[in-house]
Amino acid sequence: MTIRSLAGAAAATVMMASLAACSDNAEEPAASAEAQGQNWRYAHEEYEGDVQDVFAHKFKEYIEDNSAHTLQIHRFGELGESDDIMELTQAGVLQFVNQSPGFTGSLIPEAQIFFIPYLLPVESEKVVTFFEESKAINEMFPKLYAEQGLELLTMYPEGEVVITADEPVTSPEGFQGKNIRTMTNPLLSETYQAFGATPTPLPWGEVYGALQTNIIQGQENPIFWIQSGGLYEVSPNLIFTGHNQFTTAMMANQEFFNGLSEEDKELVRNATDHAFEHIAGYVPGLGEKMLDKILEDSDEVTVTRLTKEQRQAFRERAPQVENRFVEMTGESGAELLEQFKADLEAIENE
Incomplete structure (x- = not known):
């Protein structure tokens, strides 16, 4: 087993133990758990202050400002590498994950479409509109991600490669x-x-x-x-x-998401939109800075x-x-x- 795999396995063990220690809410009726709030976990692939980290904190901001829930964010390396955090999400150890199609492509071959060169424009001001309105992204991709036990919440660009x-x-x-x-x-x-x-x-x-x-x-x-x-x-x-354009995707464990109340599903969707809107204004010009x-x-x-x-x-x-x-x-x-x-x-x- 590689060092990276060992790190991921160790992280999974620690996270599993943490969940077991904090499982009181999970044993209570859903209404009671929602009233008290739950602690959700979210991992991404980047460092502090990078685009995915900014997105995650805007998502956290909305969740915590509009509910009793809390969100714990794990940055790159804290729980292993990209493959590790995806495995933890599919296993239900993490509730949310931000992972680029560059790694998800091994699970979902169609996600590799983002690596066809000169397909996505790098200089068009309309690229954000594409992510917001594209039928391919908003209607076709969610079905592909669902086949892997993932609820695709959004995709967004991070800038020119x-x-x-x-x-x-x-x-x-x-x-x-x-x-x-x-x-x-x-x-x-x-x-x-x-x-x-x-x-x-x-x-x-x-x-x-x-x-x-x-x-x-x-x-x-x-x-x-x-x-x-x-x-x-x-x-x-x-x-x-x-x-x-470098593209990334934010997902939830589908079993977790499907188990949420309608109110909390709407909360998660609204938090995703809140974070997306912030990133849409944050990324342009970031590369030159x-x-x-x-x-x-x-x-x-x-x-x-x-x-x-x-x-x-x-x-x-x-x-x-x-x-x-x-x-x-x-x-x-x-x-x-x-x-x-x-x-x-x-x-x-x-």
């Missing part, structure tokens, strides 16, 4: 011979193969050291994560290819923004990733992709 590397790169040829870290996501691996690199799946906890020792020569993440994780210290060349911090902190950082012509060389390779997505997901993936594109077109034409 930026590649960092050991040298500036402006073409697919520049990525040849480079090991680029990817999340444990087959379609993201397909993307970097198409881009000319060698995809190297690694859990987040190993990325900094792997960059530092040149096991990998690059990785991708939104700018705020590159800043908060210090990745620019060991991978100082930032490359804006414009190929994707974090880039300024990076540039203030390091004289070694370079910033390469690909021109329209340079992006085209990467864009031309996107169809093979899209075709692979359909091969991996079959009819359900093809229908989802068709609706996804229709939703994007409708919103851009509004």
Whole structure:
């Protein structure tokens, strides 16, 4: 068993013991438990002050301001890594989880749609509207998540994905011979193969050291994560290819959610909307602010923004990733992709 798996198992044991010790409310009638309030647990994948943490605290704020319930937030590493917190949520140890499709894709292959390059616009001001109004996201995805015992509450963008590397790169040829870290996501691996690199799946906890020792020569993440994780210290060349938005999803354990009263279900939905609305105004401009911090902190950082012509060389390779997505997901993936594109077109034409 790996250290990461041991950490996750230990965390699960601790959490199970904690739940057992605090189970008095669970044994009481639902009305009594609601009157006294329950303590719910919520885990996400990021550090203090990062986007998912801001979202979680806005969610907590609404829950605690409008009910007797309390919310306990667990940040990255406190309960293991992304796979661990998903397992804890499916087991009912956690009530809520925030996890990107980059990891959920192993459970729900269709969630990998967010890794088709140049599908989601990175510069459109309407991207938030897409998440709010998309039939693919709000009608089709909840059914897929439900099959895994998860109640999908929302999806939201965290900002443009930026590649960092050991040298500036402006073409697919520049990525040849480079090991680029990817999340444990087959379609993201397909993307970097198409881009000319060698995809190297690694859990987040190993990325900094792997960059530092040149096991990998690059990785991708939104700018705020590159800043908060210090990745620019060991991978100082930032490359804006414009190929994707980083997307994440917030979910509940479905058995827990279905067991809530109608009043508490509405509370959770309203808290989700409250957090989403805050993030919709928080994320725009965040990348540039974090880039300024990076540039203030390091004289070694370079910033390469690909021109329209340079992006085209990467864009031309996107169809093979899209075709692979359909091969991996079959009819359900093809229908989802068709609706996804229709939703994007409708919103851009509004």
